Amino acid sequence: MKIEDNRVVSIHYVLTNETGETLDSSEGQDPLTYLHGTGSLIPGLERELAGKAVGDELEAVISPADAYGEQDDALIREVSRSAFEGVESLEPGMQFQANGENDAVQLITVVKVEEELVTVDANHPLAGVILNFSVKIEDVRGASGDEISHGHVH
Ligand code: ZN
Numbered sequence: 001m002k003i004e005d006n007r008v009v010s011i012h013y014v015l016t017n018e019t020g021e022t023l024d025s026s027e028g029q030d031p032l033t034y035l036h037g038t039g040s041l042i043p044g045l046e047r048e049l050a051g052k053a054v055g056d057e058l059e060a061v062i063s064p065a066d067a068y069g070e071q072d073d074a075l076i077r078e079v080s081r082s083a084f085e086g087v088e089s090l091e092p093g094m095q096f097q098a099n100g101e102n103d104a105v106q107l108i109t110v111v112k113v114e115e116e117l118v119t120v121d122a123n124h125p126l127a128g129v130i131l132n133f134s135v136k137i138e139d140v141r142g143a144s145g146d147e148i149s150h151g152h153v154h
Contacts, residue, residue: 001054001141003036003051007037009034009140010033010139012032012136017131031138034153038151045135047066048060049135055136062132068124068126068128069128072127075121076120077119077122078117093109
């Protein structure tokens, strides 16, 4: 059975950046299982997986446009230190969840901490990053009617 829309697909994967550093991996865990064609994976990876079958392995290089987008400087902002009241030692690299536009939860990363101001970056941590995926397809099955109507795997 080949990977196409409305198939439930399980993959093992290793994600590395351009310098070969591992960013994410399913190694030692259950495979990642998703419903193909619903946008649950980044678009570039779903496109590479389409048409593949169980046992296939692939290496895919995904550009930011097909992954988490380019870095947007408008998403880097200075906020008042008081917005972090209760956080004892605020340091660059710390990540927080914030309510962005339309109440969507946004992950923000602290870039710089000054006495009065904190610079935060609301870009996705992988924005602007070229992603290298090494993938092995573990399972492909047809989705049930419920899974298709709900848009996710049961
Ligand atoms: Zn459901």
